[in-house]
Amino acid sequence: MASVKLPGVVASGIARVNFELKSFFGDPAAVVFTLVFPVLLLVVFGSVFTDSEMPGGVSFSQYFTAGMIASGVLYTAFQGLVINLAQERQDGTLKRLGGTPMPKSAFFVGKIGLYAVLYVAQVAILLGIGIALFGLSLPDSAFKWFTFVWISVVSLVAWTLLGVAFSVVPKSSRAASAIVTPIVLVLQFTSGVFFVYNELPEWMQQFAAVFPLKWMSQGMRSVFLPETYETAEVGGGWELPMVALVLGLWALVGLVLALAFFRWTPRGQR
Amino acid sequence: MEPAAITRALEAANVVKAYGTFKAVDGLNLTVETGQLVALLGPNGAGKTTTIEMLEGYRQRTSGELSVLGVDPGKAGREWRARIGIVLQTASDGSDVSVRFLLSHYAKLYPRSRSVDELIGLVGLGSKADSKVASLSGGQRRRLDVALGIVGRPELLFLDEPTTGFDPEARRDFWGLIKQLHREGTTILLTTHYLAEAEALAERVVVMNHGRVVTDSSLQDLRARAGDMATVRWVGSGGELQEQLTAAPADFVTKLKQEMGHEPVGLTVTRPSLEDVYLELVGEAAVGVSVDG
Structure with missing residues (x-):
């Protein structure tokens, strides 16, 4: 057999991103829910705590927006992905792809691409509603926007890879949402998304500090809160190098786990 | 080798x-x-x-x-x-995209794929090419599965x-x-x-x-193998059902008639069908x- 050039990671990866997007947007209910859910939470929390101003004239919704953007990644790239993969493992999507010459990495590229697009859309809607309803102020320096972008990218990659690896835990797509939802909620409560982080019990802070959501939220606070808030952080500052380190490490852990545990077929079919 | x-x-x-x-x-x-x-x-x-x-x-x-x-x-x-090409026993994937889009996607994953139009013609899904996969009947879905199996030649x-x-x-x-x-x-x-x-x-x-x-x-x-042996059945002189497996049923029946002195009652000669061989x-x-x- 003459050797034929196989489509590479880039070509296959682009094809996958295109397919994932078309496939996702083919289900309008899922699109609306994914994009609107964080906004819904912002509106509910922003309206409930409308009078509770934090020191320095910062509204609670300003604080909450930072956490909600961080959570958006968790909702889509982790919770959404785990459920989506469990479904695709069940309906034969993954088995079929596993039988093609597509590089495995192209599959991961497709998922990261899909969730990157969803994240950008989600953030745009969140910021738009925040400005319109709650007088949210946007980052006021190029440095803050830069921070916003790199934290988003690293978190997105880390959570997507962790989602790929974690998707092998639930046995069915129904079990997937039951297992992943409490994890997401516990992380949000302990990482300073729903509550102000420095007011949480110390053990809770230490628990959350192991996981990426706390660091992403902290990084996002550096983007959305004034400098006067920096000293209020538990670590005494925004600790951006530490944010980069922890998120980067989790991305690496995600990659190793995804490569080691990801499988095309349901458990028990081997 | x-x-x-x-x-x-x-x-x-x-x-x-x-x-x-x-x-x-x-x-x-x-x-x-x-x-x-x-x-x-x-x-x-x-x-x-x-x-x-x-x-x-x-x-x-x-x-x-x-x-x-x-x-x-x-x-x-x-x-x-x-x-290689694989058509799995069950699949219900790709339901939110069209037949044409699903096929063109898979075509991109192989080095020397068939054209999408050729595939659609081969499996006879021309009238459904732009329909969502979810709208296909069971038989159409299966033909799509075959198209996906042969997309890479x-x-x-x-x-x-x-x-x-x-x-x-x-x-x-x-x-x-x-x-x-x-x-x-x-x-x-x-x-x-x-x-x-x-x-x-x-x-x-x-x-x-x-x-x-x-x-x-x-x-x-x-x-x-199915044709080797035949079963001859008839009703004996005492009214009981008789059965004989033989490779030469014509000879056997001739002899049987001579022995009995009359046409055997309820005479049948059957050969096992292919299905009988399979079931055995x-x-x-x-x-x-x-x-x-």
């Missing part, structure tokens, strides 16, 4: 697949030559799907030797995947129970498609539990039961229904 091995599309020697103490495949020996169309026939639970999924590289064997297109499917890479195509649940007309259309692929030179291994399907398609039928090959022969041989081969398992593994 021996010259003979080059023409061999597939070779399994003493392959065992055990789940705990249960052996789903128990010492399988099978070879398929390049260009052959072979049907793997057997009742539910015979080990057909386990066998085909080991050959496709989805399941790892417990022991034995396996070679598909000269490569161990348990360790095969992307080049090998580009040369495979040298070797696996089909796992491709026509289960088809109405007779859809089944006949589908057989035409398989025969056409075979004429174009594709080596095909398909599993089925319909004897008629094996009869209509394959030049060679491998019957499996309890994880083993119980017979491996051409259809002619299988039919010949797979024994009691053909009656009991179990979940296919």
Whole structure:
């Protein structure tokens, strides 16, 4: 057999991103829910705590927006992905792809691409509603926007890879949402998304500090809160190098786990 | 490598697949030559799907030797995947996109794909090309599955129970498609539990039961086996039903008439059908229904 050039990671990866997007947007209910859910939470929390101003004239919704953007990644790239993969493992999507010459990495590229697009859309809607309803102020320096972008990218990659690896835990797509939802909620409560982080019990802070959501939220606070808030952080500052380190490490852990545990077929079919 | 091995599309020697103490495949020996169309026939639970999924590289064997297109499917890479085509037993994926989009996506993953229009024409989905996959009927969905299996122009195509649940007309259309692929030179291994399907398609039928090959022969041989013996039945002088298995029924009946001195009452001569031969081969398992593994 003459050797034929196989489509590479880039070509296959682009094809996958295109397919994932078309496939996702083919289900309008899922699109609306994914994009609107964080906004819904912002509106509910922003309206409930409308009078509770934090020191320095910062509204609670300003604080909450930072956490909600961080959570958006968790909702889509982790919770959404785990459920989506469990479904695709069940309906034969993954088995079929596993039988093609597509590089495995192209599959991961497709998922990261899909969730990157969803994240950008989600953030745009969140910021738009925040400005319109709650007088949210946007980052006021190029440095803050830069921070916003790199934290988003690293978190997105880390959570997507962790989602790929974690998707092998639930046995069915129904079990997937039951297992992943409490994890997401516990992380949000302990990482300073729903509550102000420095007011949480110390053990809770230490628990959350192991996981990426706390660091992403902290990084996002550096983007959305004034400098006067920096000293209020538990670590005494925004600790951006530490944010980069922890998120980067989790991305690496995600990659190793995804490569080691990801499988095309349901458990028990081997 | 021996010259003979080059023409061999597939070779399994003493392959065992055990789940705990249960052996789903128990010492399988099978070879398929390049260009052959072979049907793997057997009742539910015979080990057909386990066998085909080991050959496709989805399941790892417990022991034995396996070679598909000269490569161990348990360790095969992307080049090998580009040369095989797989039609799985069940799939309900891709429901939110159109038939054309799904096919064009998969075409991008292979090095020398068929054109999407050619594929749609081949499987007869022209009227459904722009419909969402979710709107297809069971038979249309299955034809889409075949299109996805052959998008990369495979040298070797696996089909796992491709026509289960088809109405007779859809089944006949589908057989035409398989025969056409075979004429174009594709080596095909398909599993089925319909004897008629094996009869209509394959030049060679491998019957499996309890994880083993119980017979491996051409259809002619299988039919010949069916024709060897005949059963003569009649009612004896005391009113009891008599039965005699014989290779020469005409001689026997002539002699019987002479002995009895009159036309034997209730005389019948029957030969086993192909189906009888098959049922005998797979024994009691053909009656009991179990979940296919």
